[in-house]
Amino acid sequence: MSFLSTPGLPDTETAAAARPQRVGELSVLPVFFDLKGRRVAMAGGGDGAAWKAELLAAAGALVDLYEPAEGLGEEMRTVLAMSFAGGRITHHDRPWALDVFAGAALAVADCETMADAQAFFCAARSAGVPVNVIDKPTFCQFRFGTIVNRSPVVVGISTDGAAPILGQAIRRRIETLLPATLTGWAKLAAKVRAEVMERLEPGPLRRAFWERFSDEAFTRKAPDEAAEADARRFVSDLVAAPQAGGRVTLVGAGPGEAELLTLKAVRALQAADVILFDDLVSDDILELARREAKRMLVGKRASRDSCRQEDINRTMVQFARAGKHVVRLKSGDVSVFGRSGEEIAELKRAGIPVRIVPGITAASALAAGFGVSLTHRDRAQQVRFVTGHSKKGDLPDDMNWATLADDRATTIFYMGGRMAPRISAMLIAHGLPGETPVAVAANISRDDETRAVGRLADLGAIVERIGVDRPILIGVGRVFADCEASVVEGFEPAEGTPAGETSRLRAKAS
Structure with a gap:
């Protein structure tokens, strides 16, 4: 029996082998460090040091910058003139020395040479202070990640120094997902948290509250007094009726x-x-x-x-x-x-x-896929979305085909694959020329999307070749005369269709 085994319980080693590891290998551990009122020793006067000094002061750190005045760049001088809500930057007009590390929580330097970087690194490490030398990974015990700031919500991104530009690209993606108003919602969460903890039992009720709160944070504007009242009212609703969150x-x-x-x-x-x-x-x-x-x-x-x-x-x-x-x-x-x-x-x-x-309707994806405008001002004065089948699976009985057979309109038939021959026949019977351009797509905007262009008279054959059982979208109108051959995939022209058909249709519609 394993030393850690307990009678009546599974063997520890067996249990460990049976349970998958919950966390994969981490190159670094993301840790959020509270620097409010903590001292940071810093050396360097370049732009890199200026950005780090501003970042540290914004986090509430008391930054002591050691650099002769003649070594301060324009950006650093600008940062030194700034005021910060919690932190501050104090300039010491001298080089760093061994005494600067006493009482420091962190040490940061911007060094020009590897020798200078090594000296600063060794001195800080000897003093027991975590150290970062900017852009010198060899002399870094910690790294500054790319940041998305919605404080008190803060997102840090690290590529472990491998690809800083990739980290910035990831940050841009995340920026689009997190509204700027999230700051206000996070502060509101702190205000109502005590009431939530006091009145709602741990488990489904609390989760229901925070899920609703989070949903509001992403869908409403900046919170106001009404938002706080709504949040507190929802707590009361959950206490009175636990199903109120539905x-x-x-x-x-x-x-x-x-x-x-x-x-x-x-x-x-x-x-x-x-x-x-x-x-x-x-x-x-x-x-x-x-x-x-x-x-x-x-x-x-x-x-x-x-x-x-x-x-x-x-x-x-x-x-x-x-x-x-x-x-x-x-x-x-x-x-x-x-x-x-x-x-x-x-x-x-x-x-x-x-x-x-x-959401984006399929007609918009159809237009994008074929590279056309559904409302080309010279070819269509209106767009119509029409169902291609009724509840019974046939065409609706009350469709006004005389109105639909309008060569000044773009008509999109949804779910009309099986009815394509009848759609073609009815439109032609009510006056729309058989030469009218059509565009057909199956599984639109997916990896297996298939597109085809042709004439209204050939619509049934086109759809048959693509596959009537697939999700089909049919576009009818002169705007599709501009479709280039390069956007058509997976369709071979029907037998007897003249070569260059797309170009001929474009010339006719011009």
Whole structure:
């Protein structure tokens, strides 16, 4: 038996072998160091030293800078003239010496030569003070990472000195995700924390509060007195009714590519307890969701329902009444052929709070993929989004084909793959020329996207070649005459289609 084993409990070594390691190898340990009122010994007068001095003083440090006056650069002189809320920078007009390290929490230097860097490093280390020599990794016991500042929220990024420019690129990405108003929300969190800790039991109730609070921080403007009152009221609501935190967010997942997801949509996914997602939502998008969130496929494609709309509505209400944050994740934009109106009405009847996060609709991705404007001023005065099938899977009976057969409009048919031959026939029968350009895309904005261009008269054959069972989007109108051959993938012209068809259509539409 292992020395650490206890009768009745699993052997320690066996248990360790069975449980996966929770943290992978770390090149450095990210530690946030409180420098308020702490002394930092610093040497150097260049721009690098100026930035570090400003950073340290902003963190509340008392910076003692040792550098002869003639060695101070213009940037350092500017920093020395600044005032800081908690920290300060004091200039000592002399070189550093061994005595400067006494009582210092950190030592930082900007040295021109390796010999100077080594001397400073050895002196600080001998005094037991953690040391950093700027841009000299060999003489650094700690490093300054790239920072995203929403204090008291602070994000530090390190590449362990391997690629500082990469660290800056990562910072820019994170900057876009963290609104500037986050500072105010973090301060509000500190104000209400005591009441939350006192009135809400640890576990689901506290988590419900902080999840809602975090959601507000990312979706509302800077907090005001009303925001604080709302937060305290929500605490009382949770005490009175633990299920009060339930809500639903309808989120547009965009056409498929994860990078086309909005920042607000990502934030909703990362705050979700339950995600009800459509069949067309990609795995890459689901990977952006909170890991602990329950995921349920309620996929629907054309007339083949894998889950009835009534069942989806009921599921949303049940989870929300249990205090969960439900995200209803729909392909494209929730307000375009997504049946969101029925879901909103049901949630309102049940008294469930509901929010909507719009997404990029597939028609926009179609235009981007083909490199056209849907409202080219010389070729289209309007854009129409039209459903390509009814509840029965056929074309709707009440479609006004005479109105749709307008060569001054761009018409986008959603979910019209199986009805493509009839769409073509009906438009031509009501006066739209068979030569009218069409653009067809399957699995738009995904890795397996297929595009094709041609004539309205050939629409059925084009869709048949692409695959009628795939998610198909059809564009009809003169704006598609400008499509270049380079944007068409995975389609061979139908037999008998003249070479250079795209160019001929473009000339006709000009």
